[in-house]
Amino acid sequence: ALAVQAPCIELNDGNKIPSLALGTGRGTAKESDSLDDVRKAVLWAIEAGYRHIDTAAVYGDEEQVGQGIADAIAKGIVTRDQVFVTTKLWNDKHARDKVVPALRESLSRLGLDYIDLFLIHFPVATKDDGSYENIDYLETWNGMEEARYLGLARSIGVSNFNASQIDRIVANSPVRPAVNEIEVNPTLTQEPLVYHCLSLGIAVMSYSPFGFLVSRDRPDAPPPRYDDPTLAALAAKYGKTPGQIVLRYLIERGLIPIPKSTNQKRIAENINVFDFQLTREEIASISRFNANTRVIDISHWKDHPYYPHQS
Ligand code: NDP
Structure with missing residues (x-):
């Protein structure tokens, strides 16, 4: 199969993201x-034309992601600057003075000397035993700014932040x-939050893009499933x-699916x-599945002062 390139989007700091x-x-x-399997997947992805890989410290696979990238570079498919790598800061590293050292550890596992995009994984801070820590994510954001200032992260951002948390950082x-x-x-179309971010010039990456099309061991979950008639x-x-x-639907909404x-x-x-386009009505027909039902449930953090969701 021929390699396919995803077009880039320009971020608000001038960097380009596939x-x-x-x-x-x-x-x-x-x-x-x-x-x-992660190492192989990363190499196969770069061979297929992917130029953006999403990982996180908490996934425990940064080493394998780095190996897959190194394999692709060794095969002459790409150079380091042609691959965009995203990683994330875990909840137990939210103290300002822990942010840069945590990124240095991620970079060392990845075998890279900079990351393209570094995200605060969740607004919620915890101790290393998982119990709550009341660290303001504004403090964490200062650490992220330092990572960028040092050149260790080319771009910085957040993950799982709601609109008022975004506004508080911006302000x-x-x-x-x-x-x-x-x-x-x-099943979670997020129109208000997506609109809020895009209006502020903040790009939106969409995780769990397949929702309940794929099995999540939730037989009660709302449609669509893989064999849904509208999608078929x-x-x-x-x-x-x-x-x-579904991936095309997300792309046409201006999102970056993962x-x-x-x-x-x-x-x-x-x-x-990237070789076809849905009509506006077709996009709307997929958005009508919205049931505000999440794949990723973090309700165990619902009493945390910075829990991002409504319920
Ligand atoms: P996805 O929505 O990407 O679904 C992955 C599942 O779909 C796997 O079981 C995979 O199986 C299957 N699959 C993949 N492609 C196809 C296809 N073409 N047809 C049928 N089945 C397919 O789920 P994730 O929840 O993993 O989300 C994607 C990524 O988003 C994560 O890997 C992570 O990088 C990020 N993420 C970030 C979070 C955050 O808090 N920031 C939270 C959750 C996810 P197989 O591998 O066998 O193909």
Whole structure:
């Protein structure tokens, strides 16, 4: 198969971000899967044309992500500056003086000397035993600014922040987040938060892009599932799969989807979404699935002062 390139979006700091990323989170990994699958997936993705990889300290796979990138560089497919790498700060490193050392540790695991995008993974700070810590994310943001000032992170942003948390950073800091990475898929369309971020010039990365199209062990979850008739009709019309229809839907909403796969065929399939266009009505028909139902449940943090969700 020919390699497909995702066009880039310009961030509010002038850097360019490829509009689709490979996800490397381990949330859907099966017990039989090994971390080495991540290394292979990253190499396959770069071979298929991906130029953006999403990881996080908490995934425990930064080393394998770095190996996959190194494999691709060794094969002469890309140079370091042609790959955009995103990683994230975990909740137990929110103290200002822990941010830069945590990034240095991520970089050392990745085998990189800078990261393209560094995100605060959640607004919620915890101690290393998981209990709550009352650290203001504005303090954490100061640490992120330092990481950028030192050149260790080219762009900085947040993940899982709500609109008022975004506003509070914008009001209190000279550096705006370049990105907010949040869950967006057909059952959680997030129109208000997406509009809020894009209006402020903050790009939105959409995680768990397939929502409940794929099994999440939640038989009660709302539609659409992979075999949904609305998606099947669009797939037939465009000669694409239901998964590709959903990724295209997100891209046309101006989002940067992060499909995760460790399967070579599906990795190539997921980036092959730049040769067709949905109509406005088709986009609206997918948005109508919205049920405000999340794949990623963090309600165990609901009593934290910075819990981002309504319920
Ligand atoms: P996705 O929505 O990407 O779904 C992944 C699942 O879909 C896997 O089971 C995968 O299986 C399957 N799949 C992939 N491609 C296809 C396809 N074309 N057809 C059918 N099935 C397919 O889920 P995630 O929840 O992993 O989210 C994606 C990424 O977003 C994460 O990996 C992570 O990088 C990021 N993320 C960030 C969070 C945050 O808090 N910032 C939270 C959650 C995720 P297989 O691998 O076998 O193909």
